[in-house]
Amino acid sequence: MLGAVIREYIATAEPVASTQLVRGYKLDVSPATVRNELAALEDAGLLTHPHTSAGRVPTDLGYRYFIETLMPSPSLRTDEQVTVSHQFQQALQDTAAWLRVAASSLARLTSEASIVTPPASKRTTLRHVEVVPIHERRALLVAVVDGGAVRQQVLELGTATTADQLRTLSTRLTESLGGATATKVHAAVAAEKGADADIARALARILEEYDTSGARELYVDGFQNIMAQPEFAESDRSRAMLSLFEDHTRLAEILPLDLGDGEVHITIGREHRHESLRDCSLVIGRYGATGDVVGFVGVVGPTRMDYARSIGAVRYVGSLMSDLVRVMEGR
Amino acid sequence: MLGAVIREYIATAEPVASTQLVRGYKLDVSPATVRNELAALEDAGLLTHPHTSAGRVPTDLGYRYFIETLMPSPSLRTDEQVTVSHQFQQALQDTAAWLRVAASSLARLTSEASIVTPPASKRTTLRHVEVVPIHERRALLVAVVDGGAVRQQVLELGTATTADQLRTLSTRLTESLGGATATKVHAAVAAEKGADADIARALARILEEYDTSGARELYVDGFQNIMAQPEFAESDRSRAMLSLFEDHTRLAEILPLDLGDGEVHITIGREHRHESLRDCSLVIGRYGATGDVVGFVGVVGPTRMDYARSIGAVRYVGSLMSDLVRVMEGR
DNA sequence: TCTTAGCACTCTCAACGGGAGAGTGCTAAT
DNA sequence: ATTAGCACTCTCCCGTTGAGAGTGCTAAGA
Numbered sequence: 001m002l003g004a005v006i007r008e009y010i011a012t013a014e015p016v017a018s019t020q021l022v023r024g025y026k027l028d029v030s031p032a033t034v035r036n037e038l039a040a041l042e043d044a045g046l047l048t049h050p051h052t053s054a055g056r057v058p059t060d061l062g063y064r065y066f067i068e069t070l071m072p073s074p075s076l077r078t079d080e081q082v083t084v085s086h087q088f089q090q091a092l093q094d095t096a097a098w099l100r101v102a103a104s105s106l107a108r109l110t111s112e113a114s115i116v117t118p119p120a121s122k123r124t125t126l127r128h129v130e131v132v133p134i135h136e137r138r139a140l141l142v143a144v145v146d147g148g149a150v151r152q153q154v155l156e157l158g159t160a161t162t163a164d165q166l167r168t169l170s171t172r173l174t175e176s177l178g179g180a181t182a183t184k185v186h187a188a189v190a191a192e193k194g195a196d197a198d199i200a201r202a203l204a205r206i207l208e209e210y211d212t213s214g215a216r217e218l219y220v221d222g223f224q225n226i227m228a229q230p231e232f233a234e235s236d237r238s239r240a241m242l243s244l245f246e247d248h249t250r251l252a253e254i255l256p257l258d259l260g261d262g263e264v265h266i267t268i269g270r271e272h273r274h275e276s277l278r279d280c281s282l283v284i285g286r287y288g289a290t291g292d293v294v295g296f297v298g299v300v301g302p303t304r305m306d307y308a309r310s311i312g313a314v315r316y317v318g319s320l321m322s323d324l325v326r327v328m329e330g331r
Numbered sequence: 332m333l334g335a336v337i338r339e340y341i342a343t344a345e346p347v348a349s350t351q352l353v354r355g356y357k358l359d360v361s362p363a364t365v366r367n368e369l370a371a372l373e374d375a376g377l378l379t380h381p382h383t384s385a386g387r388v389p390t391d392l393g394y395r396y397f398i399e400t401l402m403p404s405p406s407l408r409t410d411e412q413v414t415v416s417h418q419f420q421q422a423l424q425d426t427a428a429w430l431r432v433a434a435s436s437l438a439r440l441t442s443e444a445s446i447v448t449p450p451a452s453k454r455t456t457l458r459h460v461e462v463v464p465i466h467e468r469r470a471l472l473v474a475v476v477d478g479g480a481v482r483q484q485v486l487e488l489g490t491a492t493t494a495d496q497l498r499t500l501s502t503r504l505t506e507s508l509g510g511a512t513a514t515k516v517h518a519a520v521a522a523e524k525g526a527d528a529d530i531a532r533a534l535a536r537i538l539e540e541y542d543t544s545g546a547r548e549l550y551v552d553g554f555q556n557i558m559a560q561p562e563f564a565e566s567d568r569s570r571a572m573l574s575l576f577e578d579h580t581r582l583a584e585i586l587p588l589d590l591g592d593g594e595v596h597i598t599i600g601r602e603h604r605h606e607s608l609r610d611c612s613l614v615i616g617r618y619g620a621t622g623d624v625v626g627f628v629g630v631v632g633p634t635r636m637d638y639a640r641s642i643g644a645v646r647y648v649g650s651l652m653s654d655l656v657r658v659m660e661g662r
Numbered sequence: 663t664c665t666t667a668g669c670a671c672t673c674t675c676a677a678c679g680g681g682a683g684a685g686t687g688c689t690a691a692t
Numbered sequence: 693a694t695t696a697g698c699a700c701t702c703t704c705c706c707g708t709t710g711a712g713a714g715t716g717c718t719a720a721g722a
Contacts, residue, residue, distance in 0.1 A: 017714060030666050035715070052672045053714045095471075095483045132459040132475050135661035140426075140479055144463050148471055152426045152481050154658065167502065224577060227570040235566040239558040246555060327485065330466035348685060361695050366686070384685045384702050 001037050002046055003070045006058050010304050013230050015055030060269035060303060063281070067266060067307050074312035080109060081316060088320050095148055098324055099219045102297055102317050107222025109313040112301035115245070116219040117255070119147050119288060119295035119325055123181050124210040126203060129173040136160040141199060143206050147293050148328030151206045158195045173199070182207035220245050231279050231302045240276030241300070255296050259286045262318070264311050269303045281305050285314040287321035289329055297321060332368050333377055334401045337389050341635050344561050346386030391600040391634060394612070398597060398638050405643035411440060412647060419651050426479055429655055430550045433628055433648050438553025440644040443632035446576070447550040448586070450478050450619060450626040450656055454512050455541035457534060460504040467491040472530060474537050478624050479659030482537045489526045504530070513538035551576050562610050562633045571607030572631070586627050590617045593649070595642050600634045612636050616645040618652035620660055628652060 004025050008016045018031040018038060027034065038056050041047045046062035049055060058066070076084075084105045091097040099116050106114035128144040137160055141153045161169075177185055177200070185204040192200045223242065232238045244250060253273065256265040264285045270278055283305075284298035297318050299310045335356050339347045349362040349369060358365065369387050372378045377393035380386060389397070407415075415436045422428040430447050437445035459475040468491055472484045492500075508516055508531070516535040523531045554573065563569045575581060584604065587596040595616045601609060614636075615629035628649050630641045 015714090019714080031714095032666050032668095032716095033664085036665085039716080049715085051674070052716085053674075053712095055714070092485060095485065128461070128463040130459070130461050130473070134479070134659065138658070138661065140475060140659075142459075142461070142473065142475065142481060144471060144473065144483075148465070148483070148485075150473060150481050150483050152475075152479070154423060154426065154479075171498065221577065224570050224574040227566050227573065232566055235558050235563055235569055238566055238569070239555050242558065243555040246552065327469070328465065328471075330469060346685090350685080362685095363687095363695050363697095364693085367694085370687080380686085382702050383687085383700085384683095386685070 001034070002041055002058075002062060002066060005038070005041075005047060005056055006062065006066050009056075009058055010306055013304060015049060015057050017055035020055065058304075060271060063268050063303060063307070071308050074308040074310075074315070076109065076309075076312045076316050084109065084316065085320060088324070092324075092327075095150075095328070098321070100221075102321055103219040103221035106297060106299055106313055106317050107225060109317075110299050110301070110306070110310050111222070111225045112299045112305060112310060113223045113226045114219075114221050115284075115296070115298045115300060116221075116321075117251075117296045118149070118217050118219075119293045119321075120210055121145075121147060121293045122211060123292060124207045125179050125181055126177050126185065126207060127179075129177060129203065130170045131155070131166045131173075131199070133161070133163045133166050136162075139166060141202055143203055145207065145210055146329070147325060149210070151209075153202055153206065155199065155202065158198075169196070169199075173203075177203065182211055218245060218248055218251055226301050229302050229304075231304070237276075237279070241280065244274060244276055254282065256284055256286075259284070259296075261286060261288065262315075264314055264318075266307070266311070279303055281307070283307065283310040283314050285318035287318040287325065289322055289326045293325050293329070295321065295325075332365070333372055333389075333393060333397060336369070336372075336378060336387050337393065337397050340387075340389055341637055344635060346380060346388050348386035351386065389635075391602060394599050394634060394638070398642075402639050405639040405641075405646070407440065407640075407643045407647050415440065415647065416651060419655070423655075423658075426481075426659070429652070431552075433652055434550040434552035437628060437630055437644055437648050438556060440648075441630050441632070441637070441641050442553070442556045443630045443636060443641065444554045444557045445550075445552050446615075446627070446629045446631060447552075447652075448582075448627045449480070449548050449550075450624045450652075452476075452478060452541055452624045454623060455538045456510050456512050457508050457516065457538060458510075460508060460534065461501045462486070462497045462504075462530070464492070464494045464497050467493075470497060472533055474534055476538065476541055477660070478656060480541070482540075484533055484537065486530065486533065489529075500527070500530075504534075508534065513542055549576060549579055549582055557632050560633050560635075562635070568607075568610070572611065575605060575607055585613065587615055587617075590615070590627075592617060592619065593646070595645055595649075597638070597642070610634055612638075614638065614641040614645050616649035618649040618656065620653055620657045624656050624660070626652065626656075 004021055005016045008024060018034040021027065021034050022031050038047060046059060046065055047056040048059050049057060087101055087105055091101040099118055103114045103116040125146040126143060127146055130142040132140040132142060134140055137157045139155045139157055141155050143151050177188060182204050185200060185207060189197050189200040226232060227238045259265050264283060266283050268281045279302055280300055281303045282298055282300055284296055286294060286296055288294040297314055299314055335352055336347045339355060349365040352358065352365050353362050369378060377390060377396055378387040379390050380388060418432055418436055422432040430449055434445045434447040456477040457474060458477055461473040463471040463473060465471055468488045470486045470488055472486050474482050508519060513535050516531060516538060520528050520531045557563060558569045590596050595614060597614050599612045610633055611631055612634045613629055613631055615627055617625060617627055619625040628645055630645055
């Protein structure tokens with residue numbers, strides 16, 4: 001019965017009436033009987049109604065109970081999986097596009113807003129260092145880190161340096177610092193002298209930036225999907241959410257950093273700490289390979305959301321992202 | 332007088348009444364006189380009023396006239412320039428952060444939404460090629476292009492290859508293809524054989540992607556600023572705009588691709604082709620160095636916007652971005 | 663004991679109307 | 693050319709009203 005109310009409410013966004021349930025689900029009982037049942041569910045705290053003569057609406061607790069005991073097992077249709085997986089194949093070459101593709105796939109699959117963070121690692125290691133000449137006293141430091149991400153930085157060189165010298169330097173740095181963590185690179189700074197120490201310091205900083213597990217970057221897509229929902233009709237609702245996502249420093253407060261691999265974490269309505277997420281639910285999954293490299297994919301929408309679908313989509317896209325990370329790790 | 336109406340309307344978002352002008356600007360005439368003048372401006376098409384007994388509101392044409400003849404010369408205060416320039420200094424090292432910093436600076440300066448596109452070039456040249464080993468049969472192709480942008484791509488290698496072989500290959504590719512445009516790289520594909528031809532093809536594709544002048548990427552910030560404005564109280568207004576910015580393929584329709592260097596292009600309300608920008612104005616500037624490398628910085632807001640401020644901010648941030656591009660070009 | 667028909671009750675929502683207030687346009691006087 | 697005075701118009705707010713929806717309760721029936 002609770003399932004029927006939730007299904008109906010998800011579809012219509014209107015409070016569900018007793019007669020509506022009898023008709024819609026061909027129940028062999030009268031509306032009055034249904035009303036009794038609904039009243040019981042309301043006493044249990046799983047439903048409410050906005051005013052005396054309105055139909056029933058699920059509470060946050062109702063959704064929670066539904067998800068944990070009644071919900072059909074979440075999975076995508078095979079053809080949807082194929083479509084998404086195909087898009088990932090296409091983006092396989094261009095690593096910069098992965099996160100965009102993940103976000104847009106999730107948004108399209110669920111018709112909600114999606115969020116994706118880049119992979120971060122607790123102990124990022126350096127894979128390759130290249131110093132590319134720009135000018136005789138200026139160069140671009142390109143660092144490829146474990147997981148395949150590339151970071152670049154402009155270097156001001158103290159002395160004029162030729163391309164050949166830079167190439168030698170690159171080779172040397174890659175060999176001496178390849179596989180090193182931030183702390184190891186820091187240790188190596190002492191061994192280097194003069195300008196090279198500056199470069200080592202810059203590398204250490206780059207690695208450290210990756211080590212901070214809080215995501216500094218966030219890919220959001222499909223925000224307009226949820227803005228179209230009636231619960232966001234007043235623009236200050238969506239504005240509050242948008243401001244949360246535009247301010248990347250507050251992101252860590254949302255992400256379930258202790259999430260296990262392959263698990264999906266769901267927060268519903270008032271379970272959130274943030275006032276602005278009061279009427280929203282988050283479905284967040286973790287991706288990554290060894291447990292060292294970790295990123296998040298998720299879906300944001302009104303509490304009235306198709307949880308089975310969202311969970312299925314988050315799981316699937318998360319698994320695809322994990323595959324990509326594994327590819328970049330050389331497995 | 333037009334200036335006074337516009338100033339007042341920008342500040343209050345309410346239709347401006349004759350008495351309000353007399354009081355606010357200490358005019359030595361009666362409200363009736365002001366009304367006569369306002370009526371004349373309305374006949375000229377520079378003002379309207381929403382209904383008979385309401386104050387005056389500027390028309391798109393009114394704003395246009397204001398900008399072109401009456402507006403105070405747009406520039407930022409020195410301390411604001413210093414603040415922004417300082418933020419750019421801080422981000423100087425991390426090239427990936429430039430665009431983010433530009434977008435957030437613009438948003439903060441103007442309290443509007445800001446848009447920034449990455450620099451693109453009509454004839455991108457290759458600066459450096461590096462093939463980084465991931466696995467014995469898999470590598471990461473890292474290409475540094477003219478302007479300092481870095482693109483990466485996963486390569487499946489036909490045969491097992493050692494790190495040393497890849498290093499030699501990188502050096503050879505950098506030397507033979509350094510400074511080459513997409514077409515030249517294409518020509519070189521023929522000369523290469525086997526797996527190396529694949530790599531060359533990938534490089535050519537990367538360069539071509541940069542050559543398409545339409546921006547594929549867009550940094551947006553401060554969207555919540557304009558959502559707070561009364562003209563966006565109904566959420567479908569802002570939703571329409573958001574959908575325009577989320578769909579990057581439609582961006583080229585907005586950007587004034589033929590804009591001269593250092594110029595600022597302004598479109599007001601119904602001057603836009605897009606229905607969803609009907610009540611918005613865009614202030615867009617171009618940045619870039621030689622004219623080869625080109626990107627856009629801009630501000631989006633309601634037509635009721637502080638144009639002087641927006642133009643000043645766009646000009647200044649644009650010039651800072653141009654400086655950065657010049658740095659990356661080695662000058 | 664469970665179900666259900668019947669009915670009173672409550673609350674929302676849309677439509678209507680009137681009155682206050684704001685601001686204009688016009689006219690006539692200076 | 694300016695302006696005082698005034699009628700006119702339109703919005704906005706507020707209270708009222710009636711229809712409609714849906715419930716809760718009660719009492720009768722299986």
